[in-house]
Amino acid sequence: MPSTIPGLGEPRGPRFVSPTLAPDEQPTGAPPVPVLPVAPTGADGPADGSDGPADRSAAPARWPRLLLAGMTVVVVSAGAGGVAGHLAGGDEPAVAPGAAPAGAGGSTGADLVAAADRVLAGVVSVRVSTGGRGASGSGFLIDDRGHVVTNNHVVAGGGTIQVVGRDGRRLTARLVGRDPGTDIAVLRVDPGNGLRPLPLASAGRTRVGEPVLAVGSPLGLSGTVTAGIVSALDRPVRLGGGARQPAVQTDASINPGNSGGPLVNGRGEVVGVNTAIATLEGSGNIGIGFAIPVERAAQVAQGLIARG
Template identity: 55%
Template sequence: MNQRADWPDGRFGLGEPRGPDFTPPPPPPVWPVAAEPEPAPPIPERAPARKAASRLVVTAILAAALTGGAAGAATGRLTGDRDAAPLAQSAAGPANGAGDLSDVAARVQPSVVSIEVSSGTSRGTGSGFVIDRAGHVLTNAHVVEAGGTVTVVLADRRRVGARLLGADRADDLAVLAIDASASPAPLTFGRSADVRVGDPVLALGSPLGLAGTVTSGIVSALSREVRLGDGDRQTALQTDASINPGNSGGPLVNARGEVVGVNTAIATLSRGGSGGSIGIGFAIPVDRAVDGAQRIIR
């Protein structure tokens, strides 16, 4: 079931996901009709985990957000068989733009993973990235909320089993655990205070199952108010870097390769959620992602 969250102007907002297994949304709610209706604004919606190839077209047009869960509450259980490792966060200040980001992409890509979730006849994919040396992987809660078997596919195509440590459905964050001996190096987090409008950024992940995809853009807005989870509206980074279904949970990085956001939502022009990227994507700000990951791990 999908529900719509409001934009700040009270009209249309985010879609509601069912994890990797999606169902078509019901008709949109009825809003008061003005004497001369204005064109419908873009509808922010989750960049959902990708369906199997046989249902790819259907999946690509559906919104993805979250259902249920108290705001800020984490679900799932910490296994207790590993110590929490500190998350690296930069103090280098704002990252000046660079014309060539190929070196940045090459440094970051090994730490970005694809996530496959299988539950019964349902199969979906999303993205994630390694955040510490204990083998913890950060992703979106809506990527893994259907439950079932979770497999992490590393950049070198190795497949490793993963356990869900916990998920904060209000912030749309989840942490997986993989064998630390098989884990790539973790990414470094930036700081929200150092992010500026116009900063060049890269979005990395597995849109439509295409692992290792890198797209570029800039930070379009710092505090765009949208509903990214089950709680109240929150601020998010807006970017024009192309984000599509399957990018969910992947990192948005700056010109130094530091994580400044977690890709989680896109906007479309249609109320039915059809189409891919139109240059309006949303990412969970880095400070909130760091706090949420640490709460889940602890």
């Protein structure tokens, strides 16, 4: 069984201290949760990891098994005591507030630069403080009424919640509702705050290989943008207690503090809510991250708003 991973996301050497977070908000890592399900056989090659039947020695056979045994899925909250959530099923996605039509073409580097500029105006750092302890993550505005989507495990500990926009202003936020089953929570800030709602991608239009950006506050570094592609869709991953649920897999770098931030395409549309990463024992990000599909997140968020 994989051992507990201390300080997920911390660089090797002296403890990383974010220049933008108070001492009680510093990233503290996240607990490991069950092993990422990986099929032992199939199109990826023989189960022993060799190129074919010629190599059957004991050492080559054990190495890939050791790798798989050490790979776990962890939530990427920068807060202490974060709890991973699993995705719940849904039938029809909610209509995305302000969603723009999704094009069929690919994205260039210039597209991603423009997308990052548009998206950063609607992404916030989420900071929670209570009893001398704190948690931090990310979130994004979904409508012009001040509703912000984030992860449940970022705010599950309770306390005073503030969001920090691109301009550095701190805004007090109210918890509208949270759903541990999908790891989605909704906050609300006063409208007219200068934040720009992000459009949500149309259901079924995201494609494997499509360029994407992960936007948020990894390790408290607000306004961070990392690039990658959609590595897989409907990847069955157990993000917390309960059954495996489908997630968007990406190789865009995601680390503690990215929790609740958007995964966006080259048109600046949200395709998922960054939630977890896979990690090998003793390491941080290895280029395998997971996001809650936007249609699932939007459906849950609209339900929370309606009830809140």
